[in-house]
Amino acid sequence: xxxxxxxxxxxxxxxxxxxxxxxxxxxxxxxxxxxxxxxxxxxxxxxxxxxxxxxxxxxxxxxxxxxxxxxxxxxxxxxxxxxxxxxxxxxxxxxxxxxxxxxxxxxxxxxxxxxxxxxxxxxxxxxxxxxxxxxxxxxxxxxxxxxxxxxxxxxxxxxxxxxxxxxxxxxxxxxxxxxxxxxxxxxxxxxxxxxxxxxxxxxxxx
Amino acid sequence: xxxxxxxxxxxxxxxxxxxxxxxxxxxxxxxxxxxxxxxxxxxxxxxxxxxxxxxxxxxxxxxxxxxxxxxxxxxxxxxxxxxxxxxxxxxxxxxxxxxxxxxxxxxxxxxxxxxxxxxxxxxxxxxxxxxxxxxxxxxxxxxxxxxxxxxxxxxxxxxxxxxxxxxxxxxxxxxxxxxxxxxxxxxxxxxxxxxxxx
Numbered sequence: 001x002x003x004x005x006x007x008x009x010x011x012x013x014x015x016x017x018x019x020x021x022x023x024x025x026x027x028x029x030x031x032x033x034x035x036x037x038x039x040x041x042x043x044x045x046x047x048x049x050x051x052x053x054x055x056x057x058x059x060x061x062x063x064x065x066x067x068x069x070x071x072x073x074x075x076x077x078x079x080x081x082x083x084x085x086x087x088x089x090x091x092x093x094x095x096x097x098x099x100x101x102x103x104x105x106x107x108x109x110x111x112x113x114x115x116x117x118x119x120x121x122x123x124x125x126x127x128x129x130x131x132x133x134x135x136x137x138x139x140x141x142x143x144x145x146x147x148x149x150x151x152x153x154x155x156x157x158x159x160x161x162x163x164x165x166x167x168x169x170x171x172x173x174x175x176x177x178x179x180x181x182x183x184x185x186x187x188x189x190x191x192x193x194x195x196x197x198x199x200x201x202x203x204x205x206x
Numbered sequence: 207x208x209x210x211x212x213x214x215x216x217x218x219x220x221x222x223x224x225x226x227x228x229x230x231x232x233x234x235x236x237x238x239x240x241x242x243x244x245x246x247x248x249x250x251x252x253x254x255x256x257x258x259x260x261x262x263x264x265x266x267x268x269x270x271x272x273x274x275x276x277x278x279x280x281x282x283x284x285x286x287x288x289x290x291x292x293x294x295x296x297x298x299x300x301x302x303x304x305x306x307x308x309x310x311x312x313x314x315x316x317x318x319x320x321x322x323x324x325x326x327x328x329x330x331x332x333x334x335x336x337x338x339x340x341x342x343x344x345x346x347x348x349x350x351x352x353x354x355x356x357x358x359x360x361x362x363x364x365x366x367x368x369x370x371x372x373x374x375x376x377x378x379x380x381x382x383x384x385x386x387x388x389x390x391x392x393x394x395x396x397x398x399x400x401x402x403x404x
Contacts, residue, residue: 184249
């Protein structure tokens with residue numbers, strides 16, 4: 001009877017606050033590249049956007065490139081400042097921080113060829129700039145078509161890019177919860193194993 | 207309430223880790239074999255409580271339940287909370303491994319302070335004492351978290367007021383939960399409540 005009361009109390013507490021396993025307490029930032037801009041989205045792990053969170057972008061050497069603030073929807077975007085890997089740090093209040101790294105190859109390959117070549121190169125000594133549209137450079141009409149196509153594809157891909165970036169964020173799953181409880185029960189089990197082994201040895205010696 | 211990695215300075219991390227280690231040692235010494243199952247189950251309760259998100263108030267907060275854990279475990283709250291926090295850091299990315307010490311201190315120290323203040327009163331005034339215990343332990347945790355962030359964010363009153371405002375709903379809810387749990391435990395297993403803290 002007591003056990004039933006305990007269990008129902010537990011279930012009540014969980015239902016009362018509509019526990020959703022994805023509702024958890026940490027901040028998440030993810031970023032994706034579209035054209036020559038980097039888009040970021042920041043949220044708490046229950047999905048609420050981080051409003052007016054501070055964003056700082058670093059290069060791999062830890063040099064600060066730019067800072068900004070997220071808007072009401074938790075979004076912030078900026079132009080790629082340099083051809084380098086980008087480390088985007090979100091500082092939300094109450095000691096919360098999250099980081100997202102855009103590796104160099106992503107910055108180079110995902111930003112469309114034309115806009116990427118306009119960016120200042122990281123190694124300033126390297127003067128060999130990529131010539132864009134080498135194959136079709138002679139035909140201005142082809143160039144225009146190609147540019148329009150890229151624009152259209154970018155537009156269509158934008159929600160997909162956002163989805164992929166969002167799906168790379170690890171969220172809390174039921175498996176984690178059960179796993180954690182399992183670890184704690186395992187520690188109890190190991191402790192009682194040693195306890196009973198010692199007791200058995202003592203009784204043998206007596 | 208979980209402080210993420212990479213925010214606090216090295217000195218703060220080392221000092222709080224050392225203090226947590228002392229607390230862990232004191233709790234571990236008191237941990238008799240007979241009490242291991244109880245401690246473990248309460249550690250599991252603490253582990254899961256952080257997933258219960260309360261959609262009230264300005265902030266984004268969850269249950270802590272350190273008050274009831276302190277009341278029932280005393281010094282053993284330190285090992286219980288540290289193990290639970292470590293699993294939360296590994297599995298949920300709440301807090302982090304380097305901030306384990308500071309987070310343990312933030313949540314376990316108020317639990318022990320409240321244990322010393324309120325457990326002698328439990329037999330006379332069970333509900334009010336337990337409510338105050340649940341309420342105060344979260345309040346003290348918020349203050350400690352603000353204190354830890356003081357060295358990086360500067361303005362103590364600003365951080366403390368943000369943290370406390372965000373946790374007011376939690377304080378009331380935890381006070382109520384702690385109150386009802388203590389009344390329930392008093393009815394079914396009064397020997398679980400420690401009346402003379404040591």
